[in-house]
Amino acid sequence: MTTPTTRTPTAVDAVADSYVTRIAEINPLAATAMGLSGYDHLMTDLSPAGHEASAEAGRAVLRELDRLEPADDVDRVTLAAMRERIGLELELHEAGEPLATLNNIASPVQELRDIFDVMPTGTVEAWENIAARLNALPGAVEGYITSLRTAAERGNVAAIRQVRETVTQARELAGAESFFTTFVNGPEAGAVLDDSAACSLVRKELEHGATAAREAYDTLAGFLESELAPQAPEQDAVGRDRYALFSRVFLGAEVDLDETYQWGLEELARVVAEQEAVARQIAGPGATVEDAVRVLDTDPTRKLLGTDALKAWMQETSDAAIVALNGTHFDIPDPVLTLECMIAPTQTGGIYYTPPSDDWSRPGRMWWSVPPEVTEFNTWREKTTVFHEGVPGHHLQCGQAVFARDTLNTWRRLACWVSGHGEGWALYAERLMADLGYMDDPGDRLGMLDAQRMRAARVVFDIGVHLGLPAPEQWGGGTWDAEKAWPFLKANVNMAEAFVRFEYNRYLGWPGQAPSYKVGQRLWEQTRDEAKAAAAARGAEFDAKVFHARALNLGSVGLDVLREALA
Template structure:
């Protein structure tokens, strides 16, 4: 995994300078990357802020146009930056940044979630948190200004997304708001003593929490009174918007109709494989539902309480790292540390946050446990630990951050392509099965359950947003959200509340959900092409070397990945 230190090039210098500029214009992104100096600030979400970031993108592309690559690393950097920044500018010109509103990944959530990644271990850290909390009203005002400007152009999210965001904003504005508990929690007391200076920080925190609640209250009022009446009922975004977002999330252009048909076939294949495993669990002729019931009733496959869940996540993650290091992967020393966390929110989402640039903040796997849920079935989630941890996101992101001797800071920290990242994590789940770590029938059914979810949403997402023909089994005619709901219920083996969240997510975030399974498909095609090429040379395919080479590129668009590995 280590390589001789590479002499930085002129292209690296442009990329590094651009990261500095990103941090200045988008302080929340700086926090995500672990770059110091901006944790007290918030991103300007007004139209002027979006224009400034777009202009920075135009300027860096102009600088790159005058430079020649010095080596293969430069060639990948040029391809990746032109693809990523070019698409960001396309989205900006289409007004997508102004209208950004959904139930999972818009400023409504981002302005709260950024606090999960902030340091909390010093007085200075809490001073930064207080400053950022007190800056939330201005950030919300800028966001409202952008939504208003988009609405004047007729660009408003579907009313379903407005209502979902409204509910979240009301919750963050209420008495049980995250902001209230955050500034009164044990982490605060562990750092701030009773000195006069710390008392001032506590007052700033309390004032900031009140300001944050008020800002979200203002946002909720705006969404309810101003935006909802102008929001369309239709959920589908249509072909043009969908194709643009699909390219953005994949870093590749795919035939959407062919991908939809493949999704149907892949879903049927996974269901058939599930039925084979169900017969192993219960007996010949058993249904998947019967196997699920048997596994859920098995006390050996259950943990009780969030403390036990956190311990099980950590134990499972640590065991995977130990087993894979030195055999199938050579894992850098800092990446051996993955911290499993129970998130302060309750959406049911399991997610990963990467390490900071200086590794002071380790990579973390988070589980946002829904309110009232106290029992967890490990057979469902072992595959998720591999997805979020090693060999999934943690290995992928950690290896990129570690590659300081080879990659510039944009490649290591700032570039993230969903199809590459989520595609790799889903690829990693299947890889662990292929390597024998999911041979237990219950764990294997859990892996297939996750794969089935991702295949089903390829069908749902493309079918509904493009209005493609629905199979007769699901109502025939043209796909609609209403037809998609029973389809998801039949293919997503989770509580209805979670399925509803996912349903709303797919409708409001077009093209993102399919990037997992389509990304996995493109990863597997790239690997298979490398295997075929090795055979044509009379060589044995070295999977370990292939994975190392691929991951050492960092997160890039999947077209760039294939070009780099060809």
């Protein structure tokens, strides 16, 4: 990756940097996620007042930006990106959506626990911060309950499916085997907190905090079960108007939802046809995809037993990709050469990436959350995921943005994340690795196509169910609903049922997010093809390495902003 040229910060940068400081003050959990030091002992106010404070900060920064003129192209992108992102956040706020957030993957139910995965743990002070945040968690839960109540009074309650899922999660976090108990008594704490008097006090605060956190989750589970569940609708679909807003939030672009649904059906059929061709390479003439999967799943050279083997293979595969790509297809900055592969302490079935901290003391990490019943893994399925989460996927993308300190302000580097841009790039990266020859093994290629098939199926599932669109006869005809979508998803997602069930609930409870992967990939590819066409019109040769460097040096922005910036 080409090192950005140093530039003098502008008035626009100053406003953006100041806004990040304000975000950190209002939302210390976001500060920790961004890797900003000084906020780890604090807790976010999840009450309606906290949401209003965030909205007012957004209104204030837009007023400041309206008084400024861009000094250069970097400023022009910053202004466009901030107006687009903050404008959508205010639309969501005015619609009351943040108050009602409740689902199985990306709501305060998970975020209040997951933040501890990325907090520093290497010093006594770090554990003092953890203790302070644990002891503040009950107040955050109280504020969250108030927000859910307020949203319910306005008629906005998550579907009963999401309420039930989060009750189960909250009960687990409230139980005797809670993460909070194992965390404060685990080896990381033991390695730092010796028997000195000072550390004894920290341990006491940690124990108190863990108990307080468990009790808070017990309170939350009780509220969800006894008060919110009776108000929760059975219907999972959110309808066209709400969905259109969510889609714009996740993509940073406005797309024709009906056309995108039809494209999803066509893309799914195209990927399936490509899979069938690869299946015949694996299992012989006339073989089906299922036949090829059986051949691959019984191949001992493609099998990993246990999470230790999975973690070691993830690390080896990601390290090899970094070595192979650096200096050839990308110039990767030194700090980005390090990626840690981790088995997540949760067991929900998700696979995700967390970016490095601003000072690089926390490296980028790839996490695999493995359900307890899943003990075997097949490398042919998972290789493409390592490229998605690692290099050239999220780790390269996010690491490059953090590294671009000499060009990008703090908001651009750390605070702005657009799902369609980020997840779209990661899918683009998967296909890029196939195009570069890293997925030539038929098994690995089938795995890549398997992942692409799942993402295409999500476009159909998500838009079809939430908008109530017509379902193809192959999948029952009539109108899409959750019941009809389950066999469709099982047929198109080649994963253990625990993973599929988690994904199914995720799509139903987080509308618009799942399609942002495949639709984002489509928009990335369209942007690249436009750059190719422009180069040809100038009589120049398209340089993919230069295009990728230029695009990633922008940081994460809405896909409409990306296309305009690269035009």
